[in-house]
Amino acid sequence: MDNKLADKIYTSRIGDITFKKIVSCSPDTPVFEAAIKMAEHKTSCLFIEDGSGQFKGFVTDIILRDEVIAKRIDPQIAISKVMDPDIVTITPQAFVYEAILMMFGKKSRYLLVNDNGNYVGFLSRNRLLSEQAESPLVFIQSVKSAVNTADLKSKWQKVPHIVAQLLDRGVHAKIVNEVVTTIADTISLKIIEEVIDKLGQPPAKFVFMVLGSEGRKELSLKTDQDNAILYEDTPEDQRPAVRSYFLDFATQVSDKLNHVGFVYCDGDYMATNPNWTHSLEHWKYNYKNWIEEALPETAVKFAAFFDCRAIYGDLSLMTSLRSFVDEELQKPIEKFYVYLAKNALLYEPPLTYFRNIRTQKIAKREVFDIKTAMTPIVDLARVYALQNRIFQKENTGERLKALRELTVFSEKQYSELSHAYYYLMALRLKHQASLIINDQAIPNNFIDIDSLTKIEKVTLIEIFKIIQDFQSGIRMKFTNSLS
Numbered sequence: 001m002d003n004k005l006a007d008k009i010y011t012s013r014i015g016d017i018t019f020k021k022i023v024s025c026s027p028d029t030p031v032f033e034a035a036i037k038m039a040e041h042k043t044s045c046l047f048i049e050d051g052s053g054q055f056k057g058f059v060t061d062i063i064l065r066d067e068v069i070a071k072r073i074d075p076q077i078a079i080s081k082v083m084d085p086d087i088v089t090i091t092p093q094a095f096v097y098e099a100i101l102m103m104f105g106k107k108s109r110y111l112l113v114n115d116n117g118n119y120v121g122f123l124s125r126n127r128l129l130s131e132q133a134e135s136p137l138v139f140i141q142s143v144k145s146a147v148n149t150a151d152l153k154s155k156w157q158k159v160p161h162i163v164a165q166l167l168d169r170g171v172h173a174k175i176v177n178e179v180v181t182t183i184a185d186t187i188s189l190k191i192i193e194e195v196i197d198k199l200g201q202p203p204a205k206f207v208f209m210v211l212g213s214e215g216r217k218e219l220s221l222k223t224d225q226d227n228a229i230l231y232e233d234t235p236e237d238q239r240p241a242v243r244s245y246f247l248d249f250a251t252q253v254s255d256k257l258n259h260v261g262f263v264y265c266d267g268d269y270m271a272t273n274p275n276w277t278h279s280l281e282h283w284k285y286n287y288k289n290w291i292e293e294a295l296p297e298t299a300v301k302f303a304a305f306f307d308c309r310a311i312y313g314d315l316s317l318m319t320s321l322r323s324f325v326d327e328e329l330q331k332p333i334e335k336f337y338v339y340l341a342k343n344a345l346l347y348e349p350p351l352t353y354f355r356n357i358r359t360q361k362i363a364k365r366e367v368f369d370i371k372t373a374m375t376p377i378v379d380l381a382r383v384y385a386l387q388n389r390i391f392q393k394e395n396t397g398e399r400l401k402a403l404r405e406l407t408v409f410s411e412k413q414y415s416e417l418s419h420a421y422y423y424l425m426a427l428r429l430k431h432q433a434s435l436i437i438n439d440q441a442i443p444n445n446f447i448d449i450d451s452l453t454k455i456e457k458v459t460l461i462e463i464f465k466i467i468q469d470f471q472s473g474i475r476m477k478f479t480n481s482l483s
Contacts, residue, residue, distance in 0.1 A: 013095055015092030022119060031074075110125070140179075204242050207230050370446075381400050424463065
C-alpha cells in the first residue's frame, strides 16, 4: 500500500469528512413516533434533545429491536426510557485516528460533532472506518451510504486515488475498470432513487441504460454521460403523460450526474434527448431502421447502442429488445456489417511509415491520443461479436474471450489483442489519475511521449503493429479489399 495512503488516516481530520445530519426528538416522544421519524428521515440513529438544546442520549434501530420489540415493551412509552445516555462528542479539528480510537475505547458507535458549542452533525464508526479503508469494495459500501448529491460528488473525487492505488499494487486494468464502473453505477442508482422519491413512482415499467464505455464496464476517469431510457408500451391515451414523466425524470437525473462529475455528453447521447427516451415498440423500430438502412451514420449510432447495459429497472424489457435485435441480425444484411467494419477501420494506430509512434503537438508537447489508439480493438471486438450474435457480453475483454471460445480468434490472437487492450487501458488510467492527483488538472487522453520509458515505447510500437494486422484482417473479411 502507498505510504501516503497509509499515512492519510493519521493526517485526516474529522472536519474533512461529510457529516450526517442530526435528527432529534424530545425525551417524552413516544417510541412509535420516534420510529416513524427515523423511517421518514431514513436514519438508523435518532438523538434525544431536551428543551435547552442539550443532547441526553440516542436510539438506534438495534436499540429499538433489542429493548422494545424483543422485550415486548409498550411502544407508547417515552423514548427516554430506552435511549442510550452515553453521548460521545468530538471537534472537527480532531484527527480521524483519534476519533476511531475513542469510539473503540468507549464502545460507542456514534459521535456527535461539536464545533464551538454548535452540534453540526454526527458520524458512525462504520462510516469513519469505511472512509479510511484501503479496500475499494468497502469504499463502494460507503458510496451506498451517501446522503446527498454533494456527498456523492466528494466520493467520486476520491476515485482517482483508488485507481492509482490499485494500479500501483499491480491490479489488472480490467478489474480497475470494473471497480470504477461499479462506483459509477452505485452513484447513478442513488441518484435515480432520489429522483423517483421526488417525482413519485414511474407511470410505466422502464429501464435506465448506460451506453458506450460505461455500458461496456470500461469507464476511465475522463467521463461524460451516455444513457437512454426504454419504457414499456402503454395505451395511446396515456402516452403523452408517460413520455413527459420520463423526460422530466431524465433531466433531473442528468443534472445531478453532471453535478457529481459525470459531465453532459457533447454528442447528446443522453436520455434527456427525446430521441433516446422511447417505448419498447419505438426502440425496436429504431434498431430495425438502423440495420435495414445500413448507412454509415446509422451504423455508428447502432454501434453506440449495441454497447448498452441496463443498470436500473425492469430487465425483461431489455431481454425483449435484445431478442428482437437478434432476429433482425439473422437476416442477410452484409451491407450493414460492411459499414460497421468501415467504422472499425476509421481509426488507425499512431504509427509512422518507419514504425515509430506518430505524435501531434499540443502545448509544445509531443503527444498521442491513447483513446483513439484503443478504439480499433473496441470496434473490432464489437463487429465480430455482432456477427456472431454475442449479446450478453458488453465488455471488450468478455467479447474477445467469447470469440476465442467460438474459435473466431485463435488462442494467440486472443492473447495478443487482450494484452494489448489492457496494457493501453492501464496506461490511460494511470495517466488520468496522475493528472488529477498530481497536477489538479482535468483528465485527458493525450500521453506525452517524453513521459514514457524506452520499454513502454517499444511495447506500444508492438501493440500498434498487432492492431494494424487485425485491421488488415477485418478489411479482407468485410470489404474484400486491402485498400
